[in-house]
Amino acid sequence: MDGFAKAARQATEALRSLFPPTPLQRNDHLSARYGAEIWLKREDLTPVRSYKLRGAFTAMRKTLAADPAHGHFVCASAGNHAQGVAYACRHFGVRGTIFMPVTTPQQKIDKTKVFGQDSVEIKLVGDYFDQTLAAAQRYCVEADAHFLSPFDDPDVIEGQASVAVEILDQLGSAPDLVILPVGGGGLASGVIGYLGVVAPGTDYRFVEPAGGASLAAAVVAGEPVTLKRLNSFVDGAAVARIGAEPFDRLSWARAEQILAAPEDRICVTMLEMLNVEGIVLEPAGALSVDVLPVLAEAIRGKRVVCITSGGNFDFERLPEVKERAQRYSGLKKYFILRMPQRPGALREFLTMLGPDDDIARFEYLKKSARNFGSVLIGIETKRADNFVALFSKLDDAAFTYRDITEDEALAEFLI
Numbered sequence: 001m002d003g004f005a006k007a008a009r010q011a012t013e014a015l016r017s018l019f020p021p022t023p024l025q026r027n028d029h030l031s032a033r034y035g036a037e038i039w040l041k042r043e044d045l046t047p048v049r050s051y052k053l054r055g056a057f058t059a060m061r062k063t064l065a066a067d068p069a070h071g072h073f074v075c076a077s078a079g080n081h082a083q084g085v086a087y088a089c090r091h092f093g094v095r096g097t098i099f100m101p102v103t104t105p106q107q108k109i110d111k112t113k114v115f116g117q118d119s120v121e122i123k124l125v126g127d128y129f130d131q132t133l134a135a136a137q138r139y140c141v142e143a144d145a146h147f148l149s150p151f152d153d154p155d156v157i158e159g160q161a162s163v164a165v166e167i168l169d170q171l172g173s174a175p176d177l178v179i180l181p182v183g184g185g186g187l188a189s190g191v192i193g194y195l196g197v198v199a200p201g202t203d204y205r206f207v208e209p210a211g212g213a214s215l216a217a218a219v220v221a222g223e224p225v226t227l228k229r230l231n232s233f234v235d236g237a238a239v240a241r242i243g244a245e246p247f248d249r250l251s252w253a254r255a256e257q258i259l260a261a262p263e264d265r266i267c268v269t270m271l272e273m274l275n276v277e278g279i280v281l282e283p284a285g286a287l288s289v290d291v292l293p294v295l296a297e298a299i300r301g302k303r304v305v306c307i308t309s310g311g312n313f314d315f316e317r318l319p320e321v322k323e324r325a326q327r328y329s330g331l332k333k334y335f336i337l338r339m340p341q342r343p344g345a346l347r348e349f350l351t352m353l354g355p356d357d358d359i360a361r362f363e364y365l366k367k368s369a370r371n372f373g374s375v376l377i378g379i380e381t382k383r384a385d386n387f388v389a390l391f392s393k394l395d396d397a398a399f400t401y402r403d404i405t406e407d408e409a410l411a412e413f414l415i
Helices: 003-015 028-034 052-066 080-092 106-119 129-143 154-160 162-171 186-198 214-221 244-250 263-277 284-290 315-328 345-350 385-396 408-414
Strands: 024-026 037-042 072-076 095-100 120-124 177-181 203-209 258-261 303-308 332-340 358-365 372-380 400-403
Touching: 003 052, 003 154, 003 162, 003 186, 024 162, 028 037, 037 162, 052 072, 052 080, 052 154, 052 162, 072 080, 072 129, 080 095, 080 106, 080 120, 095 106, 095 129, 106 120, 154 162, 154 186, 154 244, 162 186, 162 303, 177 186, 177 284, 186 203, 186 244, 203 214, 203 284, 214 244, 214 258, 258 263, 263 284, 263 315, 284 303, 315 332, 332 345, 332 358, 385 400
Parallel strands: 037 303, 072 095, 095 120, 177 203, 177 303, 203 258
Antiparallel strands: 024 037, 332 372, 332 400, 358 372
16 A cells, blocks of 8 residues: 555544544435446535545644644635634634635634634635635735645645545445546545555546536646636535646546536536435535436446535525526526517417416516517426427417527526
8 A cells, every 4th residue: 555545544544533434325216217336425424514624634633743833724715625624623722714705605604613613713805715815825924824725735635535545445345436526626636546546446537517627627738727717606616726736646537537517407416316315415515416417328337436525505595506407407498578568468478378387587567669568587397398389389479589598698687
C-alpha cells in the first residue's frame, strides 16, 4: 500500500472520534430499474450532512499535530465547507473565522453557528464568492491564521479519501464503477487516489453540473481554466475553476468519462429520490444518481457505487425545484398568447384545454386601442403529449402564441 493509501486509512481511523462510517446502502428501486447493483454511499448522513467534514477535520488535525499552538483557522464558504470547518473547530477547541457572502441564506448561517457554537465567528463580506474569498485570504495573513481550502489542499484531499476507504471496507470487494460528483475536485481526487491503489480494476465516471463543468474544460485545455459563465443553482458543485491540486490527480480522465448534468434534470432526480425513497438530497448530492439513465446500458449487470455527497437542502427552494423539474419533463409550459379582444374569446380558449390541463398562471392586460391583448399563461399537465394536442387546437383556431419555456432570459424576467 502506497503512502497516500496509508494516510487515507489513518485519516479514516481518526474520523471515528467524530462519527461512524456513513451507510453504504443497496438501493432496490434503482437496482431493479437498471438491472444492476446500485449502492448509495450516503454522505448526506454525516453530522453536517455532507462529506466536507472529512477534509476539514483531517487538515485541521494534521496542522495541529505539526504545530499545537496554531489554533486559529479561516475559511471562505457559503455552505457545506463552512459547516465542516465549524464542527471541526468545536471538536478541537480552536478558533475559527468563517467568511460567507452577504447573500448567504440565513438558514446556512444559523446552521454554521450551531455546529461551531462559541468556537467560530462568522463574517459576512461581499456579494459574490470571489469577493468573500479575497477578504478571507487578506484577513488570514493579517491574523496569522491557517487558511483551510475547501478542496485545493493535499490534507483535505486525504480526508475526502476516507469515503473510498469506507466503501471498500463495507462492500467487501471492489465495485465495477464509482460515480463521483465534481465541483472543486477534492472528493473525486481523494477517492481515486485510494481506489487506484487498492482497487485498480474499478472504473469511474465524473459528474459536473452543466453550468459549472470546470473539470471538462480543464481536460480540454490541459490545465485548470476559469469558466466565463457559471450557473450557481447546484451550489455545492458550481465551481468556476477546478483546484490545481485536484486537477493534477484527475488530469488523466478521458472526456467520455466526464458527464454534464443539466440543472433542471437534477431537479427531477431530487424529487424522485424524495418522493420514492424518502431521501433528501441537495442539488450537488443528486449528481451521481442523476446520470444513471445516461449510463443505463453500460452499467447493466455491474456493481455501481453512487456517492450522494450532501443533503443540505433548504425546503424553501422546493417550489423552484418542482417548477424546474416539471419544465424539464415537459409537464409545465409557459407561453404568451395573443387573445382577440372580443366577447367569448377566453371561453373559446378554455374549451381547448384537456381534462388533465391545469392553468397555473394567467395574466391578461386588455388594451382598448388594440384588437387583441397579450396573455402570459402557464399550464401544468400530466403527460407531455397533452401539449401537442393543445398547440394543435390553437393553430387550428388561428390563435397566435409563443412558447417561452426554454427562453431563459424572457422566462426569468416574466416568471
